[in-house]
Amino acid sequence: MEDYRTRYEAWLASDKLDEASKEELRALRDDETELKMRFGSTMEFGTGGLRSKLGAGTNRMNTYTVAQATEGVARLIESLGEDAKKRGVILGCDSRHMSPEFDRRCAEVLSAHGIRVYLFDELRPTPMLSAGVRHFGCIAGINITASHNPAEYNGYKLYWEDGAQPTGDVADKVADFIAHSDIFEDVPAPEKSDWDLVTMVGADFDEFFIEKVLAEQVYPDAVRRDADELKIVYTPLCGAGYRMVPEVLRRIGVKHLYPVTCQMTPDGSFPGLAKPNPEYPAAFKEGIKIAEEVNSDLIIANDPDCDRVGVMARDKNGEFKCITGNQMGSLLLDYIFSALEEQGKLPADGYAVKTIVTSEMATAICKAHKVDLYNVLTGFKFIAEVIAEHEKSGSGTFLLGYEESYGYMKGSYARDKDGVVASMLITEMAAWYELKGMTLIDAIEALYEKYGFFTENSAEIYMEGLDGADKIRALMDKLRAEEPEKIAGSAVVNIRDYRAETSKNVLTGEVTGTGLPKSNVLYWMTENGNVVVARPSGTEPKIKFYILANGRTEEEANANAKACTHSLEDMLGMPHDSLKK
Template identity: 45%
Template structure:
């Protein structure tokens, strides 16, 4: 018998696996290709955490795999001493199928291992998880999300104490711990309500949001800006709706039109299918609304609101900006204004990925700002930020061509809320666009 068939049989016979899961597995009995696809390997845990299709099996996202990786992480945290477990872990989750369930299971396993847990009271954007880890001085953070993947996916992403995604120094030991867990029955867990009553699980909410909002609003460099511009925004049925709109409203932008069909959470992403704002098809409904209202700018954030896509009006038509263009525009305004206000230092820096274009670097050179490059992914961008910050460098901006941007020092991941607001802060002219582009 093949190893994947043995594992399939083991799940069916395990007293730990519930009847609903076993029923799902029995429905694929005889379908060897499906069984193989679900059981030929374990869902791999790397520096980006876990991500896969939802369903029963070792190569799927389900409550058993989530429990297993959380136990492995808990073992690693507890191996680092009691201070680590007492500082705790922050948990956030997005709108996807089973995200809330997986988040609660994660909390139950951590609490079962004596680790303090902070869990958000409802869906939150991924960058707010990064912020909360730093704000609460936690040991780690976990967000249940599959970002912009199709609706049948979910994921599990881990952050460390700096608020940035884990690197190999954490990921590898967690991987090794996972391999040691041969049976789900060894996983320690207590009921969610028991964790709350014992003080191991604390629900967090507006008190954290408020501080985050204050930090975002503190990034403002100018107030003499046109707040009457017409903005169309779509959160693509994800987590960004409340938070992006709150920040825009606080800064006085009242002509904001939200795509109603994509305003509220929808784990099936029924109106868009593939909720990736890099794909121009994701703008279909937003463009319709923009044309109806003669909007100046169109914004879209992905489901976990860590990325931003922008369209602007040019010659009466809406034109999509790619990540290289958006990043360079933001860098130009940010550095020009910070230079005028004498806020730059001789160790100011921007960080970009090696596959990102050099226009932002050219702009930075004009202001004598250092540019550092690293491998693709904000785990590397913010990982390098952490390192260089200890060497005395002053972080100004980080970005990559796949529409991920961040500024400020309180979030260590790309942030769609900061990025969305950044395009409303100041009018600038460019040679390539006849109308104003609205940006930082």
């Protein structure tokens, strides 16, 4: 096996490597730690594609690793025949550093293989890439984005012909083609590209997408009736939502839309944002200033590729409070069902989809409204599979899909989370509640009173470095081997190992299947219905943990969540209160 120094010297010796990259690498010649990080391994291509820091090296995002990944995609498409090549690939990107350059390099490699390319004329929200795959009938799509990671990161997301991210089988084939190609010798040079095969995508498709989003309104009159009072502060966090979301909000009748001006221009440096992530209150700092000036009760923020959305709303004391992804999912579910019922339009065959790490309040809401609910593994590709199965059988009406990490999907035009349609629905819902004299915080409290109290926490442990993957495997193996008898003082009654595809009834000893695809996920449920889940991230070197707790009161639910977290820390051999999000 090549060591990191051999790889490093091979890069420096290649006449295909540009001079700027060589200068960058020469400056690192004596930095063994950095060289090991950059050349000690290669990025692993998985169902989430690629994600890493920018820079020269086999374990970094650069034009060479991007081109090699695209070579793998191109070879897979070639193996599928001429029709697949003619169907083509649509390319998109966000506002990150090097995103347009990587986008162009993808177009060069694909067209050099005789594959048709659809290329957005500038950055677009990620859901538009997914919708584009379906609209143009493409075999695949590639989006250059690292979602809400810090500015020094970029990434590469692959979408397959249904508009969803690929299954493990497709990703494994791409990874195999990548592994059997030389990063310098086997990838077509830019001058080999055929730009006659490239079609630019612009305003016409924008209009198509906007019309699809507008068709997903649930109670269209709400915003128009509340237009004089409704005030929305909006920020794309220097990302791809800067045009599309304001345009959609204006079209549904929002009169008072206040942009966070300093964050409305796409900028991969994300100035003033340590993490451009709408999950964190710090991302709303500038938005709160404007909301206070204009007396708005609602701030909407998209992440840089506009597939997620976060919200802050005023509580009864006039203070801004973050609405979690779980809370927003529950709000949207109940709003969609209730507003449709109010109009006599709730379909008898309606269904919703959530992930196994998402709040169980959804179960109570769906039961009350007689709507079927499906639970799937983490990731919107699994939500998309449920939709595809229903469409194939001609059964069911899809109403909403979501997960706790601030992603929501409505409609059939895309097969991924959509920050554009979610922003529209949240705005419409805020108007609907305002007409009833309620804020979104009031609405959350009403849900708790109606359906019970649920509290969800998440935490993560980063394991970076060359041995990070080994450490993650070892910790997951430890958790598998040391099954807990109790969590937070309550007996564990169900243990699911999604990698082994087993669900164990601890009380009877009976073992059945999970009913879901194989995945490296562990799930423990206690006698009182609290849940703890552990799973490695698909895009970052970390293990994520989820606590899903409930109680008869808000205080009891919060106490159960804290006790579950302490039990998890005991399982991990960590001091209490040391696990952090």
